[in-house]
Amino acid sequence: MQENKPELYTSLSPSLLNLYDVEKSIVVIIDVLRATSTIATALYNGAKSIIPVDSVAECIRIGKQIDSITAGERDGKIAEGLAYGNSPFEYPREFIEGKTLVLTTTNGTKLLHMALDKNAKGIITGSFPNLSAVCDYLLEKKQNVILGCAAWKNRVNLEDTLFAGAVIQRIGKHFSINCDSSQIALALYKEAKPDLYKFMKNKEASHYKRLTGFGLEKDIRYCLTEDVANTRVVYENGKLIAG
């Protein structure tokens, strides 16, 4: 029986993605602080779609072509030429409903484009705010899965690894897992689960430090909260939509 289960792998960094069989898998793009959390939130609050782009210039270019909101930060500030930032709190329903968001992120978008170039069977994004939706989607599809951590400039990070662990704890038994990275992510999540925020703080996670340097504790707490924006996020034809 076990042989019939689909396989699940965790890629802890974009630099490791090529070790896995992307073409035969659904890839979950994980960029917990804050890209994929903000994406889930905007779609949960009724955004029509989100176009992820990898540069500020591209963001501005598309913003001029279509009726949309351009957003993105560099070094903790709204990037010059863009209108909004990366915080999920900037996208409440009364603002974002029915609108298209063009969002520039670095690590997450890069990984998404890698998965696209390698012809992934499907691409979705994952974050704690939409954890259950991600798990339900993967259970329903019954395909091989790669949990793809966006990391930070290819360096493995705690928060994306923790999210991979959270998915594995919930639905791992439905998959065949012959992957030490997945075991590591699961063990880490189990330790952190009682209080993810405290865990990040105590570990002095590198990104935690970067963001708290900008006074964004509230964002971090939100981005570590499960199911507060519980919508599916599917990549289709260049856009992320509530699937």
Next chain:
Amino acid sequence: MQENKPELYTSLSPSLLNLYDVEKSIVVIIDVLRATSTIATALYNGAKSIIPVDSVAECIRIGKQIDSITAGERDGKIAEGLAYGNSPFEYPREFIEGKTLVLTTTNGTKLLHMALDKNAKGIITGSFPNLSAVCDYLLEKKQNVILGCAAWKNRVNLEDTLFAGAVIQRIGKHFSINCDSSQIALALYKEAKPDLYKFMKNKEASHYKRLTGFGLEKDIRYCLTEDVANTRVVYENGKLIAG
């Protein structure tokens, strides 16, 4: 004061090594099952030196040039043309003392050559059997450190990550650690520490499964035992020697 501490990073896979400043660091090559454990054991038992090579052909070639013992396995068996295997139990003092061992390993040697090509400040090898010697060496040198996991064909593995965690638990406070991979390794080691063997078994670590498939539980238990071959292993002029 903290600023004066040397930095410590963990590279969880050879694919990630280029993210760190190898040139300014001592790189610890970690290939717990079984290369670096066997290397420590042979040197502890009096081997004159060990020449690590990355192919069976190279191993045979050097074996013909110098008075030495050629060793290496492929798929769990002594490779054709070589005399001995990868098990630490093949290298007791009465056999190996005063001799030169030419050892072919894949993951560990590849990483070592990468560190060499990038002009690492120093290269040593680490394993549970020589954990204390590794820690003492690093404390003494007061240089930046990269704990380099050899992994398995670039895929992150449990055992090398656990060893990185063990080093960090022992001497981490003497270093500045702004590295989530190190935090992950440390958290994992703390969880596993009460019984590393049981932890590996319960997690169904991929390499654990590969090796137990060959009936090598005894080797694994040994390779997870701290300080049973507690010698420094330093790479100098193409050879690993008891430093």
